[in-house]
Amino acid sequence: MSNTESDPAVERAFSALSTDAERGLLLSGPELRRQSGNRRNRGMAVTAGTAAVLVAGAIGVGFALAGNNQKTALPPVTSASPTVAPSPSVTLPSSPPTSSPSSTPPSSPPSSTPTTNAPSIPKSIPARALLTKAESRTGELTRQDEARGVPEFCSKAKFPSAGQKGVAASVMLIYRSASAPEGSIPDDVVYDTVTVFRGEGAQDYLTELRRAVQLCPEGKIGDLDAQFDNLGSLGLGDESVLIERSYAALDGEGEPMNNGSRTATYIAAVRVGDAVTLLESQGYENLASDRGEIEKLAKIAAEHLADWR
Known part of the structure; x- marks a missing residue:
């Protein structure tokens, strides 16, 4: 043991180790392995790595002390700090790829404003939209101060x-009528009403x-009991209808004739x-209206409305 104590290489090895390493050299090889195993079982990774360095140092010293008292050179110590075994690598989940912002702005939503080709409501009805003098x-035509309302039927009829x-x-x-002689009495009294509606x-x-x-x-019809019949379409405009209304015939005094x-x-x-x-015909002085003449007037009135509207 005197040779070991005087060997300068051994002293350099001891001085290069930490206090824990010096204490580990005093233990035997089996004891070092037992304690090293216990430390690993407790999950102390850094301490286990230090123990491994101590064991290696002890083995190296053993080689230096062996060989029939012959000196064996030790490798130079490059660092006084113990080498710690690297921990097992852990693969972290990769971050989701981030998409680069598009340089094209999103398209604007389509406009919800409905479009319509219907002309706007006029401020008034011009004379050219109505029947003319x-x-x-007869040359007798009068524009009414107020437009007429809906025709008279019965209380069940509604006009929303x-x-x-x-x-x-x-x-x-x-x-x-065109066939009546000049100067003869008129054939009818006719009201023509033009109405412009909103929507439908x-x-x-x-x-x-x-x-x-x-x-x-x-x-x-006024105080008279009347009957109403739908005579169908006139075949004019976008749609049309002709309605007949009839009542018991009256004499010149406005009294029922009672002859059927x-x-x-x-x-x-x-x-x-x-x-x-x-168009509403009323007859002239209790006379009946002529259906053919009313159909002619309706055609002229439809043409006026179509030319204006």
């Missing part, structure tokens, strides 16, 4: 389209006229887009 053939009315105007003309009001109005005939096969004869007057309605021209 020349077409009366009146709430969609935009603007309206009426004229009254004293009518003489014009279509609704025509539907309500037809429905009124169904609900009111019998009704009133009846007097007929007519309602003719023609729709062009959002507007309706409606």
Whole structure:
């Protein structure tokens, strides 16, 4: 043991180790392995690595002390700090790829504003949209101060389209047919009313006229009991209807003749887009209206409305 204590290489080895390493050299090889195993079982990774270095140092010293008292060179110590075994690598989850922002801005949502080709509601009805003085053939035409309301049927007839009315105007003309001799009495009194509706009001109005005939096969014209019949379409405009209303014939004094004869007057309605021209004949001095003449006037009125609207 005297040779070991005087060997300078051994002293350099001891001085290069930490206090724990010096204490580990005093233990035997089996004891070092037992304690090293216990430390690993306790999960102390850094301490286990230090123990491994101590064992290696002890083995190296053993080689230096062996060989029949012959000196064995030790490798130079490069660091006084113990080498710690690297911990097992842990694979961390990779971050999700981040997409680079697009340089193209998102498209704007389509506009929800509905578009329509319907013309706007006019401020008034021009004279050219109505029947004219020349077409009366008597020269007698009067524009009414207020537009006429819906025709008279019975209490069951309803006209909710009146709430969609935009603007309206009426004229009254004293009518003489083209076949009547000059200077003869007029044939009829006719009211022409043009109404422009909002939304679907014009279509609704025509539907309500037809429905009124169904609900009111019998009704009133003033104080007279009347009958109503739908004569069908006139074949004019976008849609049309001709309605006959009749009552017991009256004499010159306005009294019922009581002979079974009846007097007929007519309602003719023609729709062009959002507007309706409606003709109501009343007869002249208790005379009946002529259906053929009313159909001719309805065609002229439809042309006026189509040219304007």
